[in-house]
Amino acid sequence: MAKVISFISRKGGTGKTTNAINLATTLNALGKRVVLVETDTNYTLNTLRKMEVFKSKDNGRTFDILGSQDQAVAQELTDLKNSRKTDVVVVDSAGKTTDEGIKKLCLVSDVVIVPTSLTQNDLLVTYQTVTDLAPARQLNPQLKILILPNRIHTGTNLYTVRESLKNLDAIILPIIVPQKNLFVNFSTVAAEKAYEPIAQEILKHLS
Numbered sequence: 001m002a003k004v005i006s007f008i009s010r011k012g013g014t015g016k017t018t019n020a021i022n023l024a025t026t027l028n029a030l031g032k033r034v035v036l037v038e039t040d041t042n043y044t045l046n047t048l049r050k051m052e053v054f055k056s057k058d059n060g061r062t063f064d065i066l067g068s069q070d071q072a073v074a075q076e077l078t079d080l081k082n083s084r085k086t087d088v089v090v091v092d093s094a095g096k097t098t099d100e101g102i103k104k105l106c107l108v109s110d111v112v113i114v115p116t117s118l119t120q121n122d123l124l125v126t127y128q129t130v131t132d133l134a135p136a137r138q139l140n141p142q143l144k145i146l147i148l149p150n151r152i153h154t155g156t157n158l159y160t161v162r163e164s165l166k167n168l169d170a171i172i173l174p175i176i177v178p179q180k181n182l183f184v185n186f187s188t189v190a191a192e193k194a195y196e197p198i199a200q201e202i203l204k205h206l207s
């Protein structure tokens, strides 16, 4: 059975898409059989992939990027999960955690990752996100909710990061995604080497 990792948060702009694509390209580079599902109906990752394939004939080892919608994604994932051709499905969601589709997504996910910066607003949103997911966690007790500190400025020490996040009822990953352009100027094909330690940390929660 494929494992499902879903990026979820109550509002946009927290780093779901940035981290979903970096995770997917990195896991692919590590030899995992990956499928990325984007539910943002702008389908930016699908478009970027098409442009990259158009520009270059040799893209090496790639993975599928599928498009779905929040309401439909849970059902589609149930089919993907049973496929023997996939190890990990990464879902870049777009909806609010109060939406029915996102609740269902949590029921078919193994891991939910909530990216957050340390701004007061993002921390409040993250707190609400974790609270919103409590009913899903009761229905799916295996579900792991991971908080991924994202857009952390260089110089911020880990102690400060942990202090800011300690009141959250979720697993705080002991790693940070720095505020860096190299994570933003992503490819849908080539992995960013600097993301590998982050992907390895996330992988520990998949067993």
Ligand SMILES: Nc1ncnc2c1ncn2[C@@H]1O[C@H](COP(=O)(O)OP(=O)(O)O)[C@@H](O)[C@H]1O
Residues within 6 Å of the ligand: 011, 012, 013, 014, 015, 016, 017, 018, 019, 150, 151, 152, 177, 178, 179, 180, 181, 183, 184
């Ligand atoms: N680690 C990071 N370093 C620098 N900029 C980031 C980082 N993560 C996200 N961003 C920027 O923050 C904005 C929102 O990120 P995005 O991944 O699109 O969020 P979401 O998918 O949750 O709406 C984008 O402009 C993105 O480039």
Ligand SMILES: [Mg+2]
Residues within 6 Å of the ligand: 013, 016, 017, 018, 040, 093, 094
């Ligand atoms: Mg997004």
